[in-house]
Amino acid sequence: MSDPIHNTAHADSHAPSLKMLRSDFPILHQTVNGAPLIYFDNAATTQKPRAVLDALLHYYENDNANVHRGLHTLSNRATASFEHARARVAQFVNATSPEEIVFTRGTTEAINLVAHAWGGAFFKSGDVILLTEMEHHSNLVPWQLIAQKTGAQLRFIPLTEDGLLDLSNLESLLTPEVKLLAFTHISNFLGTINPAVELCRRARAVGAVSFVDAAQSAGHLRLDVQALGCDFLAFSGHKMCAPTGIGVLYGRAAVLEQMPPWQGGGEMILSVRYDSATYKQAPARFEAGTPNIAGAIGLAAAMDYLETVGREEIQAHDEALALYAYEQIAQIDGYRVLGPRSPRGGLVSFVHESVHPHDLTSYCDQKGLALRGGHHCNQPLMRKMGLPSTSRASFYFYNTHSEVDQMLAILAQAHQFFA
C-alpha cells in the first residue's frame, strides 16, 4: 500500500520520504464512514508502525517470562530485553545513565509518582508548587492532591493574549518558597512550545526542582535532559509510536536518590520483615510489581524507529503541517484558530463561530477525518478563555499536506452544512 513518491508540490523536502513511511502503519490504510481515514488525533495517541507490532509479537512468541527473578533462560532473556529498553530510553533522552530511567504506565503515573513520593517527603506547609495556566489536568490534579495533604500552595504562571507563558513577572512568582516548578514542554491545547531551558535554569537558581511534562514533545523533537537542565521529565510511549501502558519518568540521579518509595511490592525491596522493609536503589525502588515488560520493549522499538525517521525531520514536518493548517483554517469563513502562530508544536486548536465543536468533530468523522473535540483536559484555561471546548487537529510524520488540504475542504463544507 506504499504510496509512490510523486508529490513534490510542497517545498518540504522531507515530505516525499516521510510519505513513504505510511506503508509502515497498517492502520492508516482503511476507509472510515466510506472515506479514506485521515488520522489527525496524534496528540491523543499515535499509530504504531509494523516494527513496534513485530517487537511485541516477537517478545510474546519467544521470550515472555517475568523479569529479574527467574533463574531460567526465558527470564534472563526477558530481563535483558527489559533492561536494554531502559538503556535505550536513557540514550534517547541523553540521560547520564539508565538508573535515571523509571518505567511507569505513562506521563500521568510519572507525575503522580513524583507528586506523592518526592512532594510527600519534601513539601511542607507554606511551600509553593509553581505551575502554569496551560497545564493538562494530569500536571495539575496530582499537585492539588499533594498540596492538600502537605499544606503547600499552588501558584500559576499566567499566559499572554497570544497563548505564550507570560514570564514578565516570573521573579515575583519564582520565589524562595517555590520547591518545585512543573510545566508542559508543549501545550496539548494551544500548541505553545515553552522555553524549557530557561524555566529549568531559573528554577534551579532559586533552589526549586524542575519537572517537565514532555508528553507532547518526546515523540516530536530531540529531547536532551542534560541540555534542558531539568530534574524530572516524563512522557508516554503511546504518543510516540509505542504501545499504551508504558511511560517514562526521568529523574536526575541526585534528585531521584533522595526520593522515597511510593508504591510497595515485589521488585522494589532489598529485604522484608513482618514489620519493616528496606528498599532498592532507583530506579527499581519505584517499580513495584511486575512491570510492563512488553511495553518497554515496544517503546525501545519505537525509539529505534523514530531515530531512523529522524527527530529533526519529524519536528520540521509536524511544525510545517501545523503552521499550514493554522494559517489556512483561519482563512475559512467562520473559523478562528487558537494559540501562538509560530513556533508551535504539531497541532492546531480551532473553533467555529456558531457550530459547537462536538457537532463539528462528529461531522468530520463522517468524512473519515479523526479530530479531537472537547476540553483537552484543560478545563481551567478553557473556562478562562470562555470556551466550552474546541476542535483540535494534531499531526505526525505520516500525515501529509494533501490530508491537511482535505481537512480544509471538509471544514468549509461543515460551515455550509450547519449554516
Place this chain on the structure above:
Amino acid sequence: MNTDFEELYQQVILDHSKRPRNYGTLEEPAIHVDGDNPSCGDEIHLHVRFGAGGEVEDLKFTGVGCAISQASASLMTLKVKGKSRTESQALLEAFTDVVTSGSQEPPKMLGDLRLLSGVRNFPQRVKCAMLAWRAFEQAMQEAQTGPVQASESGPHCS
C-alpha cells in the same frame, strides 16, 4: 456523507438548536435544575412550574452546548408542556428508551422528538440528547419530594 448523520442533523434539529423554543427562565415558584455534561461542557438550566396535580404548567430553559443537547431541550419543552405527571413520565421513559436502547420504531407519541432517535447510532452523543431529560426527571422528582441534593448521580452525566 453518511445518511445516519444527515438523518440526525436534519433541518428540524438544526433549527431548534439555533432558535430554541421556550428559551428563558420562569419566575418563582418554579423548580430550577442545572444539568451539565462535564466531559463536553454542555449546560442546561431548566425551570419547571408544576400544577397541584403534578401537571407541567410551564417550563423554560437556557443553556449552551452542541446542537443535539440544545435541540433536545427545545423539543422536550414543546412536548411536555401541559402534560400530566403520568403523561410526562411516559414521555421521559419512551424517549430514554429510544435514544439509549430502543431498536424498534420510535412511538408516535414522541412527535418530532423521534428525529433524535438516530443518536443511538452515535454512542458518544447519547448523553447530549439526554441532558435536558435528566434535568426534567430531577425536576419531577423534586416536585414530589422536595429539593434533591445535587450529586454526581443527579442530572450530571459524564
